[in-house]
Amino acid sequence: MTQERDTLISAEENREMFDRIAKNYDVANHAISMGMDKGWRQKTIALLCPFRGGRYLDIGTGTGDLVFEILNQSRNVLIDGIDPAEQMLAVARNKAATLGVGDAVSFLTADALDLPMESKTFDGIVSGFCFRNIEQRQKALGEMLRVLKPGGKLVILEATYPASPFVRLGYRIYTPLVPLMGKILGGGAAYKYLVDSIEDFPKPKAVMEMFNEAGFTEIACKSLTFGTVSIFSGVRPAAD
Ligand SMILES: C[S@@+](CC[C@H](N)C(=O)[O-])C[C@H]1O[C@@H](n2cnc3c(N)ncnc32)[C@H](O)[C@@H]1O
Numbered sequence: 001m002t003q004e005r006d007t008l009i010s011a012e013e014n015r016e017m018f019d020r021i022a023k024n025y026d027v028a029n030h031a032i033s034m035g036m037d038k039g040w041r042q043k044t045i046a047l048l049c050p051f052r053g054g055r056y057l058d059i060g061t062g063t064g065d066l067v068f069e070i071l072n073q074s075r076n077v078l079i080d081g082i083d084p085a086e087q088m089l090a091v092a093r094n095k096a097a098t099l100g101v102g103d104a105v106s107f108l109t110a111d112a113l114d115l116p117m118e119s120k121t122f123d124g125i126v127s128g129f130c131f132r133n134i135e136q137r138q139k140a141l142g143e144m145l146r147v148l149k150p151g152g153k154l155v156i157l158e159a160t161y162p163a164s165p166f167v168r169l170g171y172r173i174y175t176p177l178v179p180l181m182g183k184i185l186g187g188g189a190a191y192k193y194l195v196d197s198i199e200d201f202p203k204p205k206a207v208m209e210m211f212n213e214a215g216f217t218e219i220a221c222k223s224l225t226f227g228t229v230s231i232f233s234g235v236r237p238a239a240d
Helices: 011-032 037-048 065-073 086-099 137-147 165-174 177-184 190-200 204-214
Strands: 055-059 078-083 105-109 122-128 148-159 217-224 229-235
Touching: 011 037, 011 086, 011 177, 011 190, 037 065, 037 122, 037 148, 037 217, 037 229, 055 065, 055 137, 065 078, 065 086, 065 105, 065 122, 078 086, 086 105, 122 137, 137 148, 137 204, 148 204, 177 190, 204 217, 204 229
Parallel strands: 055 078, 055 122, 078 105, 122 148
Antiparallel strands: 148 229, 217 229
């Protein structure tokens, strides 16, 4: 029997897609978000609230920008960035070498559904624009809870389909341009998938219910840029 998946494409197709677009990922990201991605990442890490001496995990780290933002906002932290796409990790490692932050950061090939870390390892977990791509999202939340220390925080940044009809109108005018930009930047079908997968992704309320089902407390959702982006957060209960 085949396992039902939450995503439009398989994990293997996903990995191949990100490996294919890795080289131009950062440029495309800044272009498609009209430069707003930097601010979204800053707000995400501000919500994570990394502290000196803390240990952090970035799931679906890609080219590593959330890892580097943790380092911007806090000193003396240790961060693991994991991703199944080797080419994305290669870009992240190059950036870490250029920044000279090699001691603080490890980029590892791994999947959110089977984290190669001991339980109760991390003070905080962050994940940006990755959750939408995970085949079994509820299972992934269970893994995230497992590797968080009691009292540790999970913060997920994700693109969401706007709820307001007015914003949807603007969104529908803008999104056909996204695959076009992707084509120019050599991404082809990846950017059509981006638009389709955002429309297919559960509404914020349903994502918060998934956090609750996984066992998180203090669950919240912060809506950014007219609801086109959301930051979900939750805490592993302190007493368990
Ligand atoms: C859109 S990119 C986001 C990269 C980065 N977090 C950022 O903010 O730019 C999504 C990343 O999630 C990774 N990814 C997809 N499925 C994953 C999974 N099951 N486990 C871990 N990472 C995954 C992809 O390989 C890709 O690098």
